[in-house]
Amino acid sequence: MAIRWKSSKGNNEEKGKTTGKNLGKRLLGTLQRRRLPIVIVFGVLAMALYGFLFRDSFPTSSTWFLGTIANLLLAPTVAVLVDMWIRRRYRDWKPEDETFYEDWKRQWRVRQRFMLAVFAVLLVVVTWLLNIRWYNRFYFYYSNYSLNYLSYFTVILQCFIAEIVICRFFFERLQEFMDVRNQIINQKMAENLEKALQIERESLLKVSRSDQLRMDLITNVSHDLKTPLTSMVGYLELLKKEEISDTARDYLEVISNRAGRLKEMIESLFSLAKVSSGNVELRRERITMNRLIEQIFADMADKMKDSGLEFVTLLDEGDTGMVTDNGYMYRICQNLVENALKYSAKGTRVFVKTCLISQAGEEITAGQSQTAAEKQKICLEITNTAGYQMDFKKEDIVERFARADKARSTEGNGLGLAIVSTYAAALGGEFDIFIDYDQFKARLVFPRELPVEEAKAPVKSVEK
Numbered sequence: 001m002a003i004r005w006k007s008s009k010g011n012n013e014e015k016g017k018t019t020g021k022n023l024g025k026r027l028l029g030t031l032q033r034r035r036l037p038i039v040i041v042f043g044v045l046a047m048a049l050y051g052f053l054f055r056d057s058f059p060t061s062s063t064w065f066l067g068t069i070a071n072l073l074l075a076p077t078v079a080v081l082v083d084m085w086i087r088r089r090y091r092d093w094k095p096e097d098e099t100f101y102e103d104w105k106r107q108w109r110v111r112q113r114f115m116l117a118v119f120a121v122l123l124v125v126v127t128w129l130l131n132i133r134w135y136n137r138f139y140f141y142y143s144n145y146s147l148n149y150l151s152y153f154t155v156i157l158q159c160f161i162a163e164i165v166i167c168r169f170f171f172e173r174l175q176e177f178m179d180v181r182n183q184i185i186n187q188k189m190a191e192n193l194e195k196a197l198q199i200e201r202e203s204l205l206k207v208s209r210s211d212q213l214r215m216d217l218i219t220n221v222s223h224d225l226k227t228p229l230t231s232m233v234g235y236l237e238l239l240k241k242e243e244i245s246d247t248a249r250d251y252l253e254v255i256s257n258r259a260g261r262l263k264e265m266i267e268s269l270f271s272l273a274k275v276s277s278g279n280v281e282l283r284r285e286r287i288t289m290n291r292l293i294e295q296i297f298a299d300m301a302d303k304m305k306d307s308g309l310e311f312v313t314l315l316d317e318g319d320t321g322m323v324t325d326n327g328y329m330y331r332i333c334q335n336l337v338e339n340a341l342k343y344s345a346k347g348t349r350v351f352v353k354t355c356l357i358s359q360a361g362e363e364i365t366a367g368q369s370q371t372a373a374e375k376q377k378i379c380l381e382i383t384n385t386a387g388y389q390m391d392f393k394k395e396d397i398v399e400r401f402a403r404a405d406k407a408r409s410t411e412g413n414g415l416g417l418a419i420v421s422t423y424a425a426a427l428g429g430e431f432d433i434f435i436d437y438d439q440f441k442a443r444l445v446f447p448r449e450l451p452v453e454e455a456k457a458p459v460k461s462v463e464k
Helices: 002-033 036-057 058-088 100-134 146-240 245-274 290-300 301-306 324-342 418-424
Strands: 285-288 310-314 323-326 347-355 377-385 428-437 441-448
Touching: 036 058, 100 146, 245 323, 245 324, 285 290, 285 324, 290 301, 290 310, 290 324, 290 347, 290 377, 301 324, 323 418, 323 441, 324 377, 324 418, 324 441, 418 428, 418 441
Parallel strands: 310 347
Antiparallel strands: 285 323, 347 377, 377 441, 428 441
């Protein structure tokens, strides 16, 4: 029962507040609708009091008491009449464009000069009336100065009230102008933003279509070139078995080498286009980065021996196991080693380093406390000394068909680092290069787990 009573009391209080608000709104609406009759009544009473004061001399206290009542009655009359006049005078004056502000300043100055003139005229009129009241021909006689002070006070007060009403009206118009201006600005900004977004969408659509067409072209052309090129290579192998002159055999060997390079380039281009289009399925396999490097070194032992370069391995002693696509990872590391073989200065050393790094990018050494395995990343760095002047930016060298060797005296085709960058991104890794004078460092960072949707497949181990 107590709870119900409390709830009922709260409801009654809310109803009381609502009723009070509605009553106030109705009273305010009544005053607004009938303000002219009320103003007339207040004005008549105020003038009657002033006429009574001018009828005869009164003591100072009585004069100021009746004068204060007269001013209180006259103040709403002046405020309402001035408000009605100013709003009727500028009823069609609405902000439409940017020229309104200049017109507003001009009208503001006109109204201020007008109020100053009215104030001066009223002072003159009051002075003249008082002279008539107190002067009798050439003989003047003052019975009381309070009516003089009250009259001037009335003029100052009522003019001040009129000025407040005029200022409020002009600032309302200025606020309307600012609101309209803000709406116009917001509308223009919205239209410009929509146009910019539309242009951006169209541009992205064109780029996407252009990339797709380029990928389709590369894929189709690469596929169409592989068949006749395979036949050419086959016939070249048959020609090698025939009895031909030594000169013809030399020519045949050059053609065979060039055909082999062309076949390799087409296969790289086809694979790059396939990965770039996102139409690739990654296989989840468990590998070890250190063993992968050792396997690549074993497969490329002859090339490394003939290159005249010294390969120095700095393999991390910790666990470099990871889950990724073995085929793509092998191709990435192989391309970096081949890049070092092609562009390194003769007789220099190539450093191959693996390490573990934290999520913050700091290297984890053997003496430091090991973080959780899932928070570690595998890093591979290959550093070599270039045999040419490296006057390029790292953003340029990873583009397709871009070669650091501008003279093209080496065997590169400009796809090596582009393949590394594209494959690394597909495996969720990061690829970066650092150039320090003649030192060229390629850096790869991979997570321990393959962060792609295809990683839901079961893990296969390829450890050897």
